Amino acid sequence: MRVALFIPCYVDQFYPKVAIATLRLLQHLGLDVHYPMQQTCCGQPMANGGFEHLTGSCNSNFIKAFAGYDYIVSPSGSCVLHIKDHLHDDKQEAAASTIRHKVYELCEFLTDIVQVKSIKASFPQKVALHQGCHGQRGLKLASSTETVVPYFSKPVQLLKMVEGLELVDLDRPDECCGFGGTFCVTEEAVSSAMGLSRIDDYTKHQATVITGTDMSCLMHQEGLIKRKKLPFEVMHISEVLASGLAF
Numbered sequence: 001m002r003v004a005l006f007i008p009c010y011v012d013q014f015y016p017k018v019a020i021a022t023l024r025l026l027q028h029l030g031l032d033v034h035y036p037m038q039q040t041c042c043g044q045p046m047a048n049g050g051f052e053h054l055t056g057s058c059n060s061n062f063i064k065a066f067a068g069y070d071y072i073v074s075p076s077g078s079c080v081l082h083i084k085d086h087l088h089d090d091k092q093e094a095a096a097s098t099i100r101h102k103v104y105e106l107c108e109f110l111t112d113i114v115q116v117k118s119i120k121a122s123f124p125q126k127v128a129l130h131q132g133c134h135g136q137r138g139l140k141l142a143s144s145t146e147t148v149v150p151y152f153s154k155p156v157q158l159l160k161m162v163e164g165l166e167l168v169d170l171d172r173p174d175e176c177c178g179f180g181g182t183f184c185v186t187e188e189a190v191s192s193a194m195g196l197s198r199i200d201d202y203t204k205h206q207a208t209v210i211t212g213t214d215m216s217c218l219m220h221q222e223g224l225i226k227r228k229k230l231p232f233e234v235m236h237i238s239e240v241l242a243s244g245l246a247f
Contacts (some may be wrong), residue, residue, distance in 0.1 A: 003033050003064050006074035006083075006103065008215075009041040015215050021238040022075045022106060036065040046081040047180045052086060059087055063095050071113060072103040075238045077135025077213045078181075080105045084139075105139055106238060107213055111154045115240060116161070122244035124164030128207035129155055129237075130198060130221065132214035133176050141213065144174045155213055155237055162240060168205040172198075179220035195224045202232060209233045211240050212247050 003026060007019045026033045043058030055108065062083065066072050074080050083103045089096045110116045131153065135141040142153035159167055178194025198221060202210055208231075212218050215236050224232040 001031055002068075002070045003031050004072045005033055005035045005067040006037070006039065006042075006066065006072050006079070008074065008076045008079045010219070011215055014218050014219065015236065018075055018215055018236040018238055021236065021242040022073075024245065025059055025242040026073065026237055028242070029110075031114070031115065034069065038065040042079050042082055042087075044079055045181060047082060047086055055086070056089070059089050059096065060092070061090055062087060063092055063099060066099055066103075067095050069102065072099065073106055073109045074103070075106045075213070075236060076215065077108075077132055077139050077141060078216055079104040080108075081134045081138040094111075096136060097158060098178065105135055105141065105213060107135075107158055108139060108141055111157055116158065119158065119161040119241055120162040120163075120245060121161070121210075121241055123240050125209045127141045127159065127209045127211055127234075127240065128168050128170060128205065129153075129159065129173070130177060130212035130217055131155065131174055131215040132212055135213045135241045136174055142174070146202065158241060159237070161213075162243070165240070168202075168207045170201045170205060171236070172201055175201075177217045177221055179217050181216070184220055191220070192224065195221050196228075198228065199232075203230070207232065209235055209240070211235050211237050212236055214221045 011018050043055035046055050046130050080103050084100050087096050087100050131142050143149050144149050177198045178191040184191040210232050218234050
């Protein structure tokens with residue numbers, strides 16, 4: 001199984017440790033992982049800002065970089081959802097369609113394709129999980145209360161395999177953090193209030209580490225946590241799942 005690692009631009013620039021943890025986790029599971037060097041931003045910021053008609057070059061470059069792999073895996077539900085919903089190319093639509101069906105968010109890939117039953121990770125911390133909207137509601141990584149369906153969560157399924165990890169119960173486990181890409185810029189006050197509401201939930205339940213499937217949501221909350229000088233560590237779920245593994 002040839003797996004291509006799709007690393008979002010903001011992870012590449014600000015959180016390379018998340019990319020490294022994802023790579024090590026996939027390699028630990030025996031997968032043949034490749035990093036296409038031609039990859040750049042997937043174009044989501046432009047599309048979300050109302051300029052999807054200008055993302056053609058991003059799309060053609062993405063197809064050129066990732067065509068031919070069995071699967072494409074990314075530590076970002078948000079960017080994966082963008083590719084699934086918006087990757088099109090008039091000159092190579094068949095290739096675009098193939099990629100849309102082969103691209104997976106990391107937790108989704110581990111549970112649905114690799115079907116991981118155990119992980120030899122160790123992480124003795126009280127962990128609060130933030131389930132980002134694009135992953136939870138877009139990719140259906142977890143149930144959400146408004147849909148009134150039986151509970152499930154692929155990230156929780158994986159976190160429960162980690163030795164010593166205590167997952168805390170939150171009052172509002174599927175609430176948006178308020179990041180929303182450009183929303184946090186155009187609606188700064190509302191965005192900050194929503195993020196602080198999430199952090200109050202973590203504080204109430206005495207979590208020591210905040211994790212999630214999207215570093216973008218975590219980056220927003222990490223900024224508020226640092227500004228408030230709160231004692232939380234923020235880590236992507238790939239870092240938690242790779243913690244303590246032998247490489």
